[in-house]
Amino acid sequence: xxxxxxxxxxxxxxxxxxxxxxxxxxxxxxxxxxxxxxxxxxxxxxxxxxxxxxxxxxxxxxxxxxxxxxxxxxxxxxxxxxxxxxxxxxxxxxxxxxxxxxxxxxxxxxxxxxxxxxxxxxxxxxxxxxxxxxxxxxxxxxxxxxxxxxxxxxxxxxxxxxxxxxxxxxxxxxxxxxxxxxxxxxxxxxxxxxxxxxxxxxxxxxxxxxxxxxxxxxxxxxxxxxxxxxxxxxxxxxxxxxxxxxxxxxxxxxxxxxxxxxxxxxxxxxxxxxxxxxxxxxxxxxxxxxxxxxxxxxxxxxxxxxxxxxxxxxxxxxxxxxxxxxxxxxxxxxxxxxxxxxxxxxxxxxxxxxxxxxxxxxxxxxxxxxxxxxxxxxxxxxxxxxxxxxxxxxxxxxxxxxxxxxx
Amino acid sequence: xxxxxxxxxxxxxxxxxxxxxxxxxxxxxxxxxxxxxxxxxxxxxxxxxxxxxxxxxxxxxxxxxxxxxxxxxxxxxxxxxxxxxxxxxxxxxxxxxxxxxxxxxxxxxxxxxxxxxxxxxxxxxxxxxxxxxxx
Numbered sequence: 001x002x003x004x005x006x007x008x009x010x011x012x013x014x015x016x017x018x019x020x021x022x023x024x025x026x027x028x029x030x031x032x033x034x035x036x037x038x039x040x041x042x043x044x045x046x047x048x049x050x051x052x053x054x055x056x057x058x059x060x061x062x063x064x065x066x067x068x069x070x071x072x073x074x075x076x077x078x079x080x081x082x083x084x085x086x087x088x089x090x091x092x093x094x095x096x097x098x099x100x101x102x103x104x105x106x107x108x109x110x111x112x113x114x115x116x117x118x119x120x121x122x123x124x125x126x127x128x129x130x131x132x133x134x135x136x137x138x139x140x141x142x143x144x145x146x147x148x149x150x151x152x153x154x155x156x157x158x159x160x161x162x163x164x165x166x167x168x169x170x171x172x173x174x175x176x177x178x179x180x181x182x183x184x185x186x187x188x189x190x191x192x193x194x195x196x197x198x199x200x201x202x203x204x205x206x207x208x209x210x211x212x213x214x215x216x217x218x219x220x221x222x223x224x225x226x227x228x229x230x231x232x233x234x235x236x237x238x239x240x241x242x243x244x245x246x247x248x249x250x251x252x253x254x255x256x257x258x259x260x261x262x263x264x265x266x267x268x269x270x271x272x273x274x275x276x277x278x279x280x281x282x283x284x285x286x287x288x289x290x291x292x293x294x295x296x297x298x299x300x301x302x303x304x305x306x307x308x309x310x311x312x313x314x315x316x317x318x319x320x321x322x323x324x325x326x327x328x329x330x331x332x333x334x335x336x337x338x339x340x341x342x343x344x345x346x347x348x349x350x351x352x353x354x355x356x357x358x359x360x361x362x363x364x365x366x367x368x369x370x371x372x373x374x375x376x377x378x379x380x381x382x383x384x385x386x387x388x389x390x391x392x393x394x395x396x397x398x399x400x401x402x403x404x405x406x407x
Numbered sequence: 408x409x410x411x412x413x414x415x416x417x418x419x420x421x422x423x424x425x426x427x428x429x430x431x432x433x434x435x436x437x438x439x440x441x442x443x444x445x446x447x448x449x450x451x452x453x454x455x456x457x458x459x460x461x462x463x464x465x466x467x468x469x470x471x472x473x474x475x476x477x478x479x480x481x482x483x484x485x486x487x488x489x490x491x492x493x494x495x496x497x498x499x500x501x502x503x504x505x506x507x508x509x510x511x512x513x514x515x516x517x518x519x520x521x522x523x524x525x526x527x528x529x530x531x532x533x534x535x536x537x538x539x540x541x542x
Contacts, residue, residue, distance in 0.1 A: 111501045113408045137458050137499050145455025198538045199408060208539060237539050388534040
């Protein structure tokens with residue numbers, strides 16, 4: 001009898017297995033290949049012979065693969081093996097290892113698309129083919145993107161840390177490449193996870209769910225209010241996902257969503273995580289964004305939304321990021337809290353070339369009763385939309401107003 | 408991460424700087440031009456930015472629905488249309504700036520006398536999936 005493979009378990013073990021190999025001195029790029037091979041081997045072997053200790057099995061197989069490859073490599077180059085036969089015992093793998101892996105894969109020297117691809121493969125355990133499908137590019141292109149990213153990350157480990165003395169002292173072990181020796185910045189990791197959550201296509205791989213899984217894993221490895229803030233933000237938006245689209249794929253705006261279709265379990269979890277983070281009094285942009293999402297999630301009907309508090313959170317966000325897109329969203333919230341004229345006044349202070357400026361103006365003019373201006377602006381906004389669903393939605397808004405006015 | 412279409416026109420683009428019809432080039436200039444295009448695509452494959460590239464025949468047909476139970480009407484070849492697409496390349500890049508940089512490189516393909524053609528290429532962003540977080 002064969003047991004089905006627990007793919008989720010397999011993928012959740014991936015980062016710590018890779019981290020252990022790198023900690024033992026393996027080059028990052030080669031270690032990552034070895035771990036992928038071990039995963040493939042597991043999928044082949046485990047149904048008939050499930051291991052007692054899944055993680056131990058993966059480490060053993062991946063390390064063996066790594067040694068085989070480095071021996072072959074070494075033989076090719078006619079020089080001595082770079083690695084010891086027996087792995088150094090080393091300390092037990094810790095949450096820090098997983099954390100360092102996140103930092104490496106989101107390293108600032110990588111472009112955003114490379115960091116995303118590498119994170120999904122090395123931390124998420126997705127195959128290159130799956131990642132290629134998720135971003136609608138050929139597999140060969142994604143393979144190149146990942147392999148370049150891996151080389152970049154390996155080189156980061158190979159270059160001496162700033163201030164390190166040249167050369168190595170007698171008796172010191174050779175510096176392994178791709179080692180976890182540079183502190184990372186949580187903010188870079190969060191930006192990558194945010195991108196995975198927010199951008200991509202709806203293929204076989206659920207990128208939003210994957211981003212949530214990776215952010216949960218990160219939150220377990222590091223106690224940081226902004227990690228919690230991002231996790232809460234994702235959960236609160238994910239809770240509304242089913243209600244955001246009609247069966248025909250068209251967008252349903254927040255105010256018109258069927259709130260009984262929101263996932264109350266995810267909302268409760270998101271709010272709980274957010275409250276714990278806010279209680280620590282180290283506010284950051286993801287916590288503030290999550291707070292806004294929480295206020296929407298908390299309203300039983302659109303009319304009962306606490307817009308005054310939402311405007312206050314936008315003020316906090318503006319203070320934290322000074323992002324013009326935040327100011328635009330704030331203007332819409334002001335329109336809800338203090339009336340459309342106030343919203344239009346806030347909007348008038350902003351650059352009209354901002355994304356969604358015309359859409360926001362159209363909405364506020366409609367609420368102010370100026371339907372012809374609203375219709376014209378909806379059409380303009382549709383013309384400038386960067387995604388199909390939004391363009392169709394805005395075109396429909398313009399058409400609705402134009403039809404009403406002609407009757 | 409954004410996809411862009413690089414459109415190359417047979418006709419309809421503003422006139423290139425080095426605008427000599429290909430049949431008046433030397434054979435080795437044509438070879439060099441083709442090689443440049445292939446090398447460009449290969450380089451994009453290596454950087455992980457290549458999605459697709461295709462060339463189109465210069466002649467095609469207009470087709471339209473002609474009512475229930477009737478075969479589609481065809482017309483053409485469309486000799487008199489102002490705009491004629493020669494081919495395209497689709498790239499997946501991190502920014503608009505990168506897309507412009509690449510289009511500029513492609514436009515530098517050598518033509519007559521081995522000089523860059525300075526051909527105008529049309530750069531068009533793809534519409535994407537809507538982001539989840541907008542407010």
